[in-house]
Amino acid sequence: MKLLEDMIREKGIVKPGNVLKVDSFLNHQMDINLFNEMGKEFKRLFGDRPINKILTIEASGIGIACVAAQYFNVPVVFAKKSESINIDGDVYSTQITSFTHKREYQVIVSKKYLSEEDHVLIIDDFLANGCALQGLIDIVQSAGATVEGIGIAIEKGFQEGGSLIREMNVNLHSLAIVDAMNDETGEITFREDK
Ligand code: 5GP
Numbered sequence: 001m002k003l004l005e006d007m008i009r010e011k012g013i014v015k016p017g018n019v020l021k022v023d024s025f026l027n028h029q030m031d032i033n034l035f036n037e038m039g040k041e042f043k044r045l046f047g048d049r050p051i052n053k054i055l056t057i058e059a060s061g062i063g064i065a066c067v068a069a070q071y072f073n074v075p076v077v078f079a080k081k082s083e084s085i086n087i088d089g090d091v092y093s094t095q096i097t098s099f100t101h102k103r104e105y106q107v108i109v110s111k112k113y114l115s116e117e118d119h120v121l122i123i124d125d126f127l128a129n130g131c132a133l134q135g136l137i138d139i140v141q142s143a144g145a146t147v148e149g150i151g152i153a154i155e156k157g158f159q160e161g162g163s164l165i166r167e168m169n170v171n172l173h174s175l176a177i178v179d180a181m182n183d184e185t186g187e188i189t190f191r192e193d194k
Contacts, residue, residue, distance in 0.1 A: 003034060007025050008022060022154070038175055046171070050119045050148065052119050054068060054069050056079070090110060091111060094106070125153045127156065127162060129160055151174075
C-alpha cells in the first residue's frame with residue numbers, strides 16, 4: 001500500500017536489532033487518515049469473507065483494528081496481557097514471546113466474546129517472528145471459531161513469521177512488506193510483488 005510505504009520511508013526510524021520505529025504515525029501518535037485508508041484496504045482484501053468479529057492484541061493493534069472495524073461493521077475483541085492464572089476456566093489463554101520486549105507473557109480472551117460461531121479477521125500492526133499471530137490463531141482455534149483472514153500493517157519480510165504463518169494455509173495480507181532495512185543508513189527496501 002503506497003501511502004503506508006511512503007510514510008514508513010519518510011518517518012520510520014530503523015533501530016539496531018531489526019526494530020522499525022513508527023511511533024510518529026502508528027505506534028504512539030496515530031495518523032487516523034492513514035488508519036482509514038488501511039481500513040478500506042483491509043475491507044477490499046477481506047470483504048468477500050463472512051467476517052463477524054475482528055481480533056487483535058493490546059496495545060498497538062487496537063487502534064488499527066477499531067478503525068478497520070468501521071468498514072466491516074463488526075465488534076473488535078482484543079487479547080489482553082494478563083498476569084493472573086485462569087482458575088475459573090472462563091478465558092482462552094496462550095503464551096506469547098514479545099519480539100520488542102524479549103520476554104514471555106500470557107494473553108487472554110474471555111470465553112464470552114469468542115465462540116465457535118465466530119468468523120474472525122485477525123489484525124495487528126507488525127509481523128516479525130510470528131509469535132503474536134500464532135498466539136492469536138491459537139486462541140481462535142481454542143474457541144472453535146474460524147480464522148477468515150489475517151491483516152497486518154507492516155511485515156518484516158526478512159524475519160520468519162511471514163513464511164511460518166503462510167505455511168499454515170491462512171489468508172494473510174500485509175499492507176507493506178519490508179524486505180531489508182539498514183540501521184546505519186536508515187535505508188528501507190520494500191517487496192514489490194505482494
Ligand atoms: P512477532 O510476534 O511477529 O515476532 O512480533 C509481533 C509484535 O511485536 C507486534 O505486535 C509488534 O507490537 C511488535 N513488533 C515486532 N517487530 C516490531 C518492530 O520492528 N517495530 C515495532 N514498533 N514493533 C514490532
